[in-house]
Amino acid sequence: MTKDTYTPPEVWEWDNQSGGKFTNINRPISGATHEKDLPRGKHPLQLYSLGTPNGMKVTILLEELLALGHAGAEYDAFLINIGEGDQFGSGFVSVNPNSKIPALLDVSTQPPTRIFESGAIMVYLAEKFGELLPTEASARAECMSWLFWQMGSAPYLGGGFGHFYAYAPEKFEYPINRFAMEVKRQLDVLDKNLESRKFLCGDDYNISDIAVCSWYGMLVLKNAYNAAKFLDVASYKNVIRWAEEIAERPAFKRGTRVNRAPSGPEDSAIIERHDSSDLD
Numbered sequence: 001m002t003k004d005t006y007t008p009p010e011v012w013e014w015d016n017q018s019g020g021k022f023t024n025i026n027r028p029i030s031g032a033t034h035e036k037d038l039p040r041g042k043h044p045l046q047l048y049s050l051g052t053p054n055g056m057k058v059t060i061l062l063e064e065l066l067a068l069g070h071a072g073a074e075y076d077a078f079l080i081n082i083g084e085g086d087q088f089g090s091g092f093v094s095v096n097p098n099s100k101i102p103a104l105l106d107v108s109t110q111p112p113t114r115i116f117e118s119g120a121i122m123v124y125l126a127e128k129f130g131e132l133l134p135t136e137a138s139a140r141a142e143c144m145s146w147l148f149w150q151m152g153s154a155p156y157l158g159g160g161f162g163h164f165y166a167y168a169p170e171k172f173e174y175p176i177n178r179f180a181m182e183v184k185r186q187l188d189v190l191d192k193n194l195e196s197r198k199f200l201c202g203d204d205y206n207i208s209d210i211a212v213c214s215w216y217g218m219l220v221l222k223n224a225y226n227a228a229k230f231l232d233v234a235s236y237k238n239v240i241r242w243a244e245e246i247a248e249r250p251a252f253k254r255g256t257r258v259n260r261a262p263s264g265p266e267d268s269a270i271i272e273r274h275d276s277s278d279l280d
């Protein structure tokens with residue numbers, strides 16, 4: 001038995017000095033903190049986002065749809081700087097009451113359609129354009145299963161492991177162990193599935209590959225959270241093979257460059273995207 005280092009009070013109270021990377025944006029209440037309209041561009045789809053794994057899922061899918069020839073997938077991608085609290089502006093909250101990127105406004109419908117939650121945005125776009133989501137019932141169920149697997153699993157990776165391993169103000173053994181164990185189990189789930197399949201659902205690439213690769217592909221290829229060695233990601237050989245193939249897709253390369261500040265002169269990231277030539 002270890003000794004408790006913290007005794008919870010009877011009723012939790014907000015201590016906004018609790019430390020950590022996100023202490024100044026995390027709040028126990030929802031809703032807007034300030035009035036701010038969202039900008040609007042000229043395209044049918046208005047995306048308000050940031051180039052994180054959740055944000056890149058949508059820009060990769062949009063780039064895939066454009067590559068397939070769907071002009072209706074043209075989009076303006078505006079930057080929402082979550083470190084500066086842009087997600088709490090009144091305009092953003094009206095598109096996503098949950099104050100998290102990504103959020104999409106489809107202005108080609110009357111009235112405009114708002115969609116929040118990256119998984120919901122992916123299904124909306126795949127259905128709107130009839131691409132990258134199988135229509136036959138059992139193939140669709142498999143695709144939805146992996147898509148929802150990602151939505152349910154990634155918070156253990158980002159909010160759990162990434163938070164305690166990379167962002168928390170102190171290193172605590174218990175949560176790092178707890179979440180490292182879960183992330184390695186998830187990587188093993190993927191690795192076993194990809195032993196006999198080219199993509200997550202079989203021979204064909206679909207939105208579940210985009211969603212899962214944005215998180216677990218980036219983890220194994222890009223040393224996310226500086227944890228490649230700690231998690232021994234090199235041992236998940238099928239995940240690496242699958243992620244490398246997806247990362248080579250032109251649309252994947254384009255989508256991952258959007259809504260990010262370039263980290264140096266070699267980095268081709270763009271803060272906002274308003275025309276396909278912005279990425280050419």
Ligand SMILES: N[C@@H](CCC(=O)N[C@@H](CS)C(=O)NCC(=O)O)C(=O)O
Pocket residue numbers: 025026052053054055082087099100101102116117118119
């Ligand atoms: N389940 C949501 C999660 C979105 C999410 O966590 N977004 C993060 C960035 S990756 C965010 O906007 N955080 C800002 C905040 O928590 O205030 C989705 O998949 O869309």
